[in-house]
Amino acid sequence: MNSPVYLDNAATTPLDERVFDAMLPYLRGARGNPSSLHGAGADAREAIEAARGHVAAMVGASPEEIILTSGGTEADNLALFGLARSAPPDKCHAVVSKVEHAAVREAAKRLEADGFEITWLGVDEYGMVDAREFSASLRDDTAFAAVMWANNEVGTIQPTMELAGICAERSIPFHSDAVQAAGRVGMDVGESLVSTLALSAHKVYGPTGAGALYVREGVEVSPILFGGGQENGLRSGTENVAAIVGFGEAARLAREEMAERAAHEGELRDLIIAGATEVPGVRLNGHPERRLSNNVHLTVDGVEAESLVLMLDALGYAVGKGSACSSSGHKASPVLEAMGQSEAEAFSALRVSTGKENTLEEVEGFLGAFAGCIERLRELSPIQAS
Amino acid sequence: MTDRYNPQVIEHLVRPRNVGEIEDNHGVGESGDSACGDVSRFSVRMEGLRLEEVRYKVYGCAACIAAGSALAEMADGKTIIEAAAITSGDIEDALGGPLSKGKEHALTLVLDSLHKAFEDHWNRDFEALLADGGYLGNGESGKKTVVAAMSGGVDSAVTGLLLREAGYDVVAVTFRLHDGEPGSRSCCSPDTVLFARDTAHRMGLPHFTLNLKELFGTRVMSDFVGSYEAGKTPNPCVSCNAHVKFHAAAFLADRIGYNKVATGHYARVGEGPSLARPEDETKDQTYVLWPMPKELLARTIFPLGDYRKTEVRAIAEGRSLAVATTPESQDICFIPDGNYRKFVGKRIEAKAGEIVDREGNVLAEHSGIANFTVGQRRGIGVSAPTPLYVTDVRPTTNQVVVGRKKELEVFEIGVKDLNWFLDPEESASVQIRYNGEPVECDVSEGDYEDEWVVRFHEPVIGVAPGQSAVFYTDDGERVVGGGVVSRRG
Numbered sequence: 001m002n003s004p005v006y007l008d009n010a011a012t013t014p015l016d017e018r019v020f021d022a023m024l025p026y027l028r029g030a031r032g033n034p035s036s037l038h039g040a041g042a043d044a045r046e047a048i049e050a051a052r053g054h055v056a057a058m059v060g061a062s063p064e065e066i067i068l069t070s071g072g073t074e075a076d077n078l079a080l081f082g083l084a085r086s087a088p089p090d091k092c093h094a095v096v097s098k099v100e101h102a103a104v105r106e107a108a109k110r111l112e113a114d115g116f117e118i119t120w121l122g123v124d125e126y127g128m129v130d131a132r133e134f135s136a137s138l139r140d141d142t143a144f145a146a147v148m149w150a151n152n153e154v155g156t157i158q159p160t161m162e163l164a165g166i167c168a169e170r171s172i173p174f175h176s177d178a179v180q181a182a183g184r185v186g187m188d189v190g191e192s193l194v195s196t197l198a199l200s201a202h203k204v205y206g207p208t209g210a211g212a213l214y215v216r217e218g219v220e221v222s223p224i225l226f227g228g229g230q231e232n233g234l235r236s237g238t239e240n241v242a243a244i245v246g247f248g249e250a251a252r253l254a255r256e257e258m259a260e261r262a263a264h265e266g267e268l269r270d271l272i273i274a275g276a277t278e279v280p281g282v283r284l285n286g287h288p289e290r291r292l293s294n295n296v297h298l299t300v301d302g303v304e305a306e307s308l309v310l311m312l313d314a315l316g317y318a319v320g321k322g323s324a325c326s327s328s329g330h331k332a333s334p335v336l337e338a339m340g341q342s343e344a345e346a347f348s349a350l351r352v353s354t355g356k357e358n359t360l361e362e363v364e365g366f367l368g369a370f371a372g373c374i375e376r377l378r379e380l381s382p383i384q385a386s
Numbered sequence: 387m388t389d390r391y392n393p394q395v396i397e398h399l400v401r402p403r404n405v406g407e408i409e410d411n412h413g414v415g416e417s418g419d420s421a422c423g424d425v426s427r428f429s430v431r432m433e434g435l436r437l438e439e440v441r442y443k444v445y446g447c448a449a450c451i452a453a454g455s456a457l458a459e460m461a462d463g464k465t466i467i468e469a470a471a472i473t474s475g476d477i478e479d480a481l482g483g484p485l486s487k488g489k490e491h492a493l494t495l496v497l498d499s500l501h502k503a504f505e506d507h508w509n510r511d512f513e514a515l516l517a518d519g520g521y522l523g524n525g526e527s528g529k530k531t532v533v534a535a536m537s538g539g540v541d542s543a544v545t546g547l548l549l550r551e552a553g554y555d556v557v558a559v560t561f562r563l564h565d566g567e568p569g570s571r572s573c574c575s576p577d578t579v580l581f582a583r584d585t586a587h588r589m590g591l592p593h594f595t596l597n598l599k600e601l602f603g604t605r606v607m608s609d610f611v612g613s614y615e616a617g618k619t620p621n622p623c624v625s626c627n628a629h630v631k632f633h634a635a636a637f638l639a640d641r642i643g644y645n646k647v648a649t650g651h652y653a654r655v656g657e658g659p660s661l662a663r664p665e666d667e668t669k670d671q672t673y674v675l676w677p678m679p680k681e682l683l684a685r686t687i688f689p690l691g692d693y694r695k696t697e698v699r700a701i702a703e704g705r706s707l708a709v710a711t712t713p714e715s716q717d718i719c720f721i722p723d724g725n726y727r728k729f730v731g732k733r734i735e736a737k738a739g740e741i742v743d744r745e746g747n748v749l750a751e752h753s754g755i756a757n758f759t760v761g762q763r764r765g766i767g768v769s770a771p772t773p774l775y776v777t778d779v780r781p782t783t784n785q786v787v788v789g790r791k792k793e794l795e796v797f798e799i800g801v802k803d804l805n806w807f808l809d810p811e812e813s814a815s816v817q818i819r820y821n822g823e824p825v826e827c828d829v830s831e832g833d834y835e836d837e838w839v840v841r842f843h844e845p846v847i848g849v850a851p852g853q854s855a856v857f858y859t860d861d862g863e864r865v866v867g868g869g870v871v872s873r874r875g
Contacts, residue, residue: 302445304423304424304445304446304447306447306448307399307446307447307448307451310391310396310399310448311399311400311448313396314396314399314400315400344423347423377451379405380402380405380443380444380445380451381425381443381444381445382407382416382425382426382427382443382444382445383425383445
């Protein structure tokens with residue numbers, strides 16, 4: 001068998017060799033704690049500050065606005081709990097879209113259980129939030145609103161500029177989970193008036209275990225971790241220096257190479273969409289134009305996604321089930337449900353996500369295997385295709 | 387976290403065996419439904435008892451596809467009896483070990499669809515069971531083989547166990563008798579079939595299911611409702627034993643070349659053959675077994691006849707059968723909540739009528755005669771200085787007759803539809819109720835065709851037409867015969 005073809009870049013990306021090289025010195029041998037006074041500690045501190053600068057530059061922020069975290073999930077949690085806790089006591093309402101990543105959704109559910117009132121904002125058939133509906137759901141007691149920049153499952157890009165602008169006008173903090181979008185979509189917090197922005201390293205060819213929350217100057221966020229007071233008191237805990245350095249290098253490369261990468265993975269994405277939807281009973285989910293450059297999300301009629309994923313895996317193609325994060329239980333994805341799809345349709349959903357390392361040959365090979373597996377599974381199925 | 391599948395599962399997924407559907411098949415079965423995610427269909431082609439070809443199709447997760455493939459491969463070429471013994475554990479072994487948590491349903495799903503194909507196979511020969519003589523095998527060939535009825539309860543499980551330990555080749559059979567209440571564990575309903583199969587498989591026994599819903603519906607359930615409509619007090623267990631259970635077990639035994647049939651009834655087969663009372667008099671079921679055809683009784687084994695119920699439970703516990711602690715089964719299996727008035731009420735049109743005394747004086751109105759049984763005291767709706775009992779139910783005039791307890795006393799009854807195991811003259815006593823005390827009597831042929839007359843030596847109260855009258859020998863141990871009460875007085 002050939003070496004596996006990796007088409008699950010939305011789940012995690014391969015570690016860039018250049019990033020790996022940048023990290024190595026901080027993994028090997030004597031390392032200083034960034035809080036230490038000695039030279040080794042200062043070296044580590046400087047490395048972190050350099051990385052912070054690259055992360056900030058990726059989204060057009062200044063370094064002081066970047067809080068380094070253990071990843072996207074922590075950044076989302078810090079944003080939601082941090083904004084909720086720092087809001088005035090009479091503001092205990094939030095607007096959260098129904099298509100958020102679990103890191104936002106579950107945090108919001110916890111706030112709800114603790115007495116916060118959440119307006120769960122619906123989406124259209126493409127997974128898109130309506131700006132007017134969003135605006136109408138904001139109230140005088142709204143503490144914050146959260147709508148992701150781009151959806152991790154179906155790839156739809158939200159009208160973030162517009163939503164953030166609406167919130168800014170009413171002085172309501174607006175959080176955006178940009179874990180999937182950052183490094184793919186041009187992002188400048190000087191233009192998009194978001195208050196907080198969650199970022200992750202391992203979606204942009206960096207290591208796992210590093211992420212960040214951008215917090216606009218003047219926006220109040222309470223910490224959720226307490227201890228040594230690192231990250232300006234907002235994120236206690238000894239810094240994961242190597243991962244942070246990796247994140248910095250990954251962010252630097254992402255900014256430099258974004259246009260090139262987006263064009264490459266976008267071309268492959270379009271080839272997959274065109275080829276896959278030629279197979280009868282296969283259709284694209286998410287917005288046809290306003291979608292992430294690497295995301296293909298498909299419903300395959302008459303085929304159970306798990307079987308298809310594992311069969312493709314056995315043939316050397318790694319792709320994702322409808323949603324990688326909720327795929328352990330046999331539970332329909334809330335995103336597809338919010339888009340009006342049935343449970344049965346959700347079980348037939350597949351996510352194929354391209355990356356900068358993928359090639360045209362790989363995509364062609366994948367399309368052949370994809371059609372072949374679907375044919376096999378449909379032959380195997382006792383249910384007549386409708 | 388999602389566990390990684392065993393390589394064997396992936397191998398079966400990528401190269402599934404025996405995929406397809408046999409057009410010219412001898413049985414097809416399907417389980418699951420597409421709404422909940424998984425569907426499995428098996429079809430089989432047979433040569434005699436051998437599965438010449440087994441094909442399957444599955445829509446579902448990788449575990450379902452692989453389990454179906456492994457099961458089809460295992461069953462192919464086996465006899466239907468061998469294939470009926472394949473367990474979930476056997477499939478797991480073929481797939482390299484236990485499936486991860488949440489995937490075990492795949493085993494149940496594919497196994498159930500293969501078993502439904504077997505069920506369909508037997509069902510196609512069903513006319514033979516409906517016709518008289520569907521049980522003509524004589525049970526006299528050399529090997530010790532037996533088909534044991536298995537409800538999944540403790541009695542039937544221990545029955546299977548005792549027979550196996552006595553050196554029999556045992557095949558377990560469960561009867562699909564009615565659809566039951568969804569989710570209920572009432573005996574003979576769909577969930578019970580899965581449970582009974584699992585119980586049989588845990589004991590290493592092959593298991594079959596026979597779909598007797600039609601037979602049970604016409605011979606037992608309609609008769610039950612119809613009897614109430616006709617003002618009679620029916621006993622559905624008696625009808626089932628008369629027409630369904632033993633015939634079906636014998637039908638299967640004949641098909642697979644087995645000799646004996648067995649159930650978990652508390653009774654013994656005595657000389658004659660005749661029915662004899664069991665060791666545990668508190669569980670005695672001879673009263674409901676009287677209509678068994680003699681030819682069938684001759685090939686029947688009641689292994690529990692020699693045991694007390696407490697011993698049976700102890701055996702189940704000793705062998706770690708999961709069924710050891712299952713509750714006692716209900717009086718009427720198709721009415722799990724015991725509310726047979728409601729059951730009957732839904733199926734017949736209630737017509738209001740008069741409640742009268744012996745002289746015909748109208749005392750009140752009733753809402754339908756099906757709500758009344760001879761001997762009943764509660765719920766009559768007439769106040770009187772002395773307690774009133776239902777003494778008669780008259781379907782022709784739609785009247786319910788009530789009176790004092792004394793008026794319930796009967797000295798003579800007519801009995802029809804008789805089934806004799808021994809010479810009628812051996813009858814010394816008669817029992818007219820399940821768990822009732824036998825009453826000394828004389829039995830003679832009556833003046834009317836097919837009717838026998840029973841004269842009690844002491845008055846008996848609360849005898850109702852439709853009930854069974856079962857005659858016992860002088861020593862009280864053996865059943866001479868039985869019949870249905872046709873008239874009182």
